[in-house]
Amino acid sequence: MSLLRATSFRAAMAYTAALTVAVALVLGLLYNRLEQRLLDMQDAVIWREAANLSRVYEQEGTQSLATLVSIKADLNQGFVLRLSNALGVYLAGNLAPFPSPENTQAAQDGWFYVTTPQTQIRARLLRLDNDLVVLLGQDMHDTQNLLATMVRLFALALLGLMIFGLAGGALLARRNLARVAKLNQELQPVSQGQFASRVSIDASGDEWTLMAGHINTMLARIESLMADTKQVSDNLAHDLRKPLTRLKARLEALLEQSEDAARDQLADALEDVDGLLHSFAALLALSRLESGAAKLTRQPIDGAELLTNLHDLFEAVFVDKQMRLVLDVTPVSGFEGDEPLLVQAVANLLENALAHASVPDSQVVLALHEAEGDILISLTDGGAGIPADKYTDVQKRFVRLEESRTSDGNGLGLSLVAAICRHHGGALELGVGTLTLDDGASGLKAVLRLPKRA
Amino acid sequence: MDAPLRLLLVEDDLKAADLLVERFRAQGLEVTHAADGELGLAAAQDTSFDVMVVDRMMPKLNGVEMVRQLRAQGQETPVLFLSGLGDVEDRVDGFAAGGDDYLVKPYAFAELQARVLALTKRQAQTPETILQLADLTLDVVARRATRADTVLELNPREFTLLEYLLRQKNQTVTRTMLLENVWNYAADMQTNVVDVHISRLRAKLDKGFETPLLHTLRGQGFVLKEAAS
Numbered sequence: 001m002s003l004l005r006a007t008s009f010r011a012a013m014a015y016t017a018a019l020t021v022a023v024a025l026v027l028g029l030l031y032n033r034l035e036q037r038l039l040d041m042q043d044a045v046i047w048r049e050a051a052n053l054s055r056v057y058e059q060e061g062t063q064s065l066a067t068l069v070s071i072k073a074d075l076n077q078g079f080v081l082r083l084s085n086a087l088g089v090y091l092a093g094n095l096a097p098f099p100s101p102e103n104t105q106a107a108q109d110g111w112f113y114v115t116t117p118q119t120q121i122r123a124r125l126l127r128l129d130n131d132l133v134v135l136l137g138q139d140m141h142d143t144q145n146l147l148a149t150m151v152r153l154f155a156l157a158l159l160g161l162m163i164f165g166l167a168g169g170a171l172l173a174r175r176n177l178a179r180v181a182k183l184n185q186e187l188q189p190v191s192q193g194q195f196a197s198r199v200s201i202d203a204s205g206d207e208w209t210l211m212a213g214h215i216n217t218m219l220a221r222i223e224s225l226m227a228d229t230k231q232v233s234d235n236l237a238h239d240l241r242k243p244l245t246r247l248k249a250r251l252e253a254l255l256e257q258s259e260d261a262a263r264d265q266l267a268d269a270l271e272d273v274d275g276l277l278h279s280f281a282a283l284l285a286l287s288r289l290e291s292g293a294a295k296l297t298r299q300p301i302d303g304a305e306l307l308t309n310l311h312d313l314f315e316a317v318f319v320d321k322q323m324r325l326v327l328d329v330t331p332v333s334g335f336e337g338d339e340p341l342l343v344q345a346v347a348n349l350l351e352n353a354l355a356h357a358s359v360p361d362s363q364v365v366l367a368l369h370e371a372e373g374d375i376l377i378s379l380t381d382g383g384a385g386i387p388a389d390k391y392t393d394v395q396k397r398f399v400r401l402e403e404s405r406t407s408d409g410n411g412l413g414l415s416l417v418a419a420i421c422r423h424h425g426g427a428l429e430l431g432v433g434t435l436t437l438d439d440g441a442s443g444l445k446a447v448l449r450l451p452k453r454a
Numbered sequence: 455m456d457a458p459l460r461l462l463l464v465e466d467d468l469k470a471a472d473l474l475v476e477r478f479r480a481q482g483l484e485v486t487h488a489a490d491g492e493l494g495l496a497a498a499q500d501t502s503f504d505v506m507v508v509d510r511m512m513p514k515l516n517g518v519e520m521v522r523q524l525r526a527q528g529q530e531t532p533v534l535f536l537s538g539l540g541d542v543e544d545r546v547d548g549f550a551a552g553g554d555d556y557l558v559k560p561y562a563f564a565e566l567q568a569r570v571l572a573l574t575k576r577q578a579q580t581p582e583t584i585l586q587l588a589d590l591t592l593d594v595v596a597r598r599a600t601r602a603d604t605v606l607e608l609n610p611r612e613f614t615l616l617e618y619l620l621r622q623k624n625q626t627v628t629r630t631m632l633l634e635n636v637w638n639y640a641a642d643m644q645t646n647v648v649d650v651h652i653s654r655l656r657a658k659l660d661k662g663f664e665t666p667l668l669h670t671l672r673g674q675g676f677v678l679k680e681a682a683s
Contacts, residue, residue, distance in 0.1 A: 241538050242467055245560035249473045252563050255673060267673030274673075277560050312611060313637050316650040340640050347643050 008176045012169020020162050027154040034150060038143050042122065043111070049079065050126045050136055057128050066092040069134065078139040080114075080121045086131030095135065113140075120144070179208050187215075195223040229287060240280065248273050282412040285344075286397065289419040296423055298336045298453075303368045303375065304329045306343065311366060314350045322360040323382075325350075328367040334452040335375045337424050342377075342448075345420040348413040349379040349446050357383020357443060370452070374426065378447040380433040385444045391430040417448070426450040458484045459574055462503040464494030464520065465536065466512040474507075477563055478570075491515025498524055503531050504574050507566070510537035510548065518551040525552035532573040534566075564626035564675060571625070585620040588680045590659070590667060592620055601663060611636070612655050619668070619678040628675035652676055 003009050049072070057065040069083045073094035081093035090096050099114045106112045107122070114121040114137065123137025186199040198219060199212045251273060255266045288294045311327045318325040346366070353364050362382025369376055386394060386401065393399050395418040398411040418428040426449045433443030461483050465471040471487050478485045486501070488494035491512045498506065498520075508517040515523075521533050534555040535548040548556045555569050585592040589602040597613060599606040608616060615636050619627060629648045633639045652668065660666040669677050 241559050242470065246467075246470050246473060248560050249470070249477070249563055252674065253473065253477055255671075264672070270673030309637070313639070313647055313651075316654060317647050320650050343639060347639075351643065 003170060003173055003177070006173040006177050009169050009173030012165060012172060016162055016165025016169060019165060020158055023161055024154075024158055027157070031147070031150060031154065035147055038146065039122070042138055042143060046122075046124065046136055046138055050124075050134070053126060053134055053136070054128065057132070062130070062132065065128075065132070065134075069093050078142065080123060080135070080137040080139060082135040084133050084135070086133075088133070091132075093135070098135075183212070183215075190219060195219060195226050229290075232287075236280075236284065244273065244277055244280070248277070279412060282416050283397075286412065286416055286419050289416075289423045294423065296425075297338045299339060301335045301337055301339050301342065303332050303335045303377070306339065307346070307366055307368050307377070310343065310346055310350065314347075314354075317354060318364060321354065321358050323354075323358065324363045326363055326365045328365055328369075330367075330369040332368060332370045332375055335450075336453045337450060338420075341420045341423065342450075345417045345448060346377060346379070348417050349448075352413055352446075353379060353381040353383070357381035359383055362443075373452055375450045375452055376447055377450070378445055380445040381443045382433070383443050385432060385442060386430065388432075394430070395428060414446075417446070421448050421450065424450045458482055459504045459571075460484045460486070460502070461570065462486050462488065462494065462497055462501075462506045462531075464488045464491065464497075464506065464508045464512070464517065466490050466509060474563075474566075478567070481567060491517060491520040495520050495523060498529060498531065499527070505570055506531055506533045507570060508533055508535055508553075510535050510544075518547055518553075521553060522551040534569055534573060536561075536566075562626075562628045562630070562674065565628050565631050568622055568625055568627065568631060581621075585617065585623075587620060587623050587667060587678060588665065589663075590620070592617060601659065606658050608655070608658060611651070612658065615651060615655055616659070616678075619676065622678070624677065624679045626671055626675050626677050631675070 053065060053068065056068050066083055069081045069092040072079055073081045073092070080095050082095040082098070083091040083093050084098065085091060088098055090098070095114075099116075103115045104112055105115070110124050111122060112124065114123055120140040121137040122140055123135055126134040126136050128134065183199055186197065189197040198216045201209055201212045201216070203209075248270065251266055251270045255263060255270060258266055307327060307329055311325060315325045350364075350366070357364070359382050364382060365378075365380045367376075367378045367380070390401060394401065394414050397415045399415075400411040414428070421428045429447040429449055431445045431447070433445040459482075461478055463471060463474055463478070463485055465474065465487070466489055468489065471489070475485045475487050486497055486503070488497045492514045494506075494508065494512075494517075495515060506521075508521060510517040512520075517535055517537075521535075524531075524533075532554040533552065534557060535553045536557055536559060537544060537548070538559050545556045554573055557566060557569060581594075583594045585594065590599070591601075592599050592613075594617060597610075599608055599613065599616060615632070618632065618636050622631075629646065632648045632651075633643065649670075652670070656666075656668045659668055665680060667678055667680065669679065671677060
């Protein structure tokens with residue numbers, strides 16, 4: 001199984017994504033506060049400087065202010081200063097030309113940004129008496145560098161988080177996948193009827209061990225139920241077959257000695273016993289197949305020959321009922337299985353068609369072909385078909401549809417066909433026939449889908 | 455008249471055994487019954503039989519083991535196993551032990567009888583190639599069937615069917631026997647598929663002739679014989 005399809009990996013991916021978004025939000029908020037704080041600190045320095053300049057101007061006059069501005073400007077402490085008169089004429093400082101409006105961008109509370117070719121400056125204007133104006137600002141370079149470093153660090157943290165999350169998820173998923181793969185492997189024989197197999201339990205005591213324990217309990221229970229079923233079947237076989245066989249023998253003996261009047265009655269009784277034995281044999285076969293007691297004998301089968309022989313046997317019976325049995329056989333390869341069982345299955349289908357789809361002049365098609373690596377044997381009749389919601393029901397034991405209750409039969413035919421298909425690792429598929437009839441019905445199509453040789 | 459066939463029946467179900475003994479005797483066979491494998495083994499070592507019918511599942515010594523021991527001692531008497539188990543593996547087991555035939559319960563007596571007789575014949579002679587009954591003649595080699603000098607137009611399957619019936623003439627043949635021997639099917643089929651083939655054969659065989667040869671026995675099967683049933 002692919003890692004991407006593993007539930008645990010998908011969960012880890014989703015969790016990592018959610019966690020990354022959450023952490024990104026927190027870091028974003030942090031960045032925002034940090035930026036604000038840095039600006040506040042920077043602004044505080046400017047306010048202090050502005051107070052300084054104002055005091056010097058008030059106490060010592062314009063000349064001292066200009067000198068101070070020049071000194072401060074030359075100190076290279078990141079300050080940007082420009083002293084100008086009422087007309088905006090440059091008097092002192094390190095920003096000679098007044099910034100043009102297109103390089104100026106207003107911010108909150110009288111702050112504005114000035115963009116120069118080298119850097120960005122956050123500044124404000126300090127208006128003094130005599131219409132003197134000081135542009136007082138600070139280079140944003142360091143702050144911006146700091147913030148950029150922050151962003152890089154945050155991004156790295158997020159990336160690390162994602163890698164860590166996904167790697168952890170993958171590790172977890174691989175561990176789970178390995179456990180599941182092991183479990184699947186150990187359960188494989190069970191699906192093939194070996195109910196004695198168990199899954200392994202390690203000493204970790206984790207949830208997997210707990211589940212394995214439950215599975216084993218379940219398997220033990222199934223095994224004991226199956227054993228019971230088999231025991232009952234075997235007992236039935238032994239205890240009921242003997243008296244039935246004797247009954248049959250007695251009736252046969254009586255029939256040979258009896259007078260005409262009793263003969264018909266005895267013959268009827270004998271036919272009833274045969275019917276009973278037939279149902280009984282079918283039931284036993286079903287139990288053996290479904291309990292997993294019977295092992296599948298795989299032998300190469302010539303599918304075309306199998307169907308041709310059955311066609312040969314049954315064609316006359318169909319003709320007798322004014323029906324036509326048509327063969328549609330495509331050569332297939334790799335067909336293996338238990339031939340007597342498959343003959344039984346196809347014979348059951350043919351008998352069903354004779355019993356329940358006996359429409360004069362209708363055509364019944366017995367076909368063989370392969371598709372999607374399976375061998376398909378199908379029988380399509382020209383009867384009234386079965387309602388789609390009854391497809392599952394009719395495969396159960398003793399289930400007979402209302403319409404066919406009056407006819408002979410034991411309701412085991414299709415169950416046995418289905419069991420034989422499952423025994424071969426395949427399935428019985430029922431559907432609507434492809435032959436459309438005059439009255440709009442389109443018959444029943446029964447398909448034995450059997451996997452080819454592995 | 456030949457000496458009667460001597461049959462050893464080894465069967466632990468006494469009621470069933472009584473019935474079988476009675477019916478085999480009615481058919482003119484000389485029957486000895488042994489109630490379990492040990493007794494059966496002793497009887498078979500003591501006396502010489504033409505054929506043995508042995509139940510597979512018996513207390514003390516089961517049928518398969520009993521026959522294995524007999525074969526180990528060089529006993530060649532043909533054996534037919536009776537069994538409640540019909541699986542392929544079980545059959546194989548039986549044949550491996552030295553059984554010559556295998557019949558699953560429940561069976562029709564006619565079938566058991568036919569098989570028992572077939573086992574004794576198998577020993578005695580090579581199969582005949584010209585089969586006859588009244589004015590019916592079947593040349594198995596030339597694949598030609600005639601009745602009172604009229605050639606019967608039979609298809610291959612009908613020919614095989616008639617040949618089988620003729621080899622078992624005057625004996626009841628069940629539908630299961632026909633399915634197994636003419637069509638090679640061991641499957642259990644409920645509809646009387648065989649009946650249609652029989653009636654087709656009958657139409658070719660008996661139509662236009664005074665004495666019918668192919669008779670249906672209700673509840674039992676069919677028989678090919680001269681006298682009316």
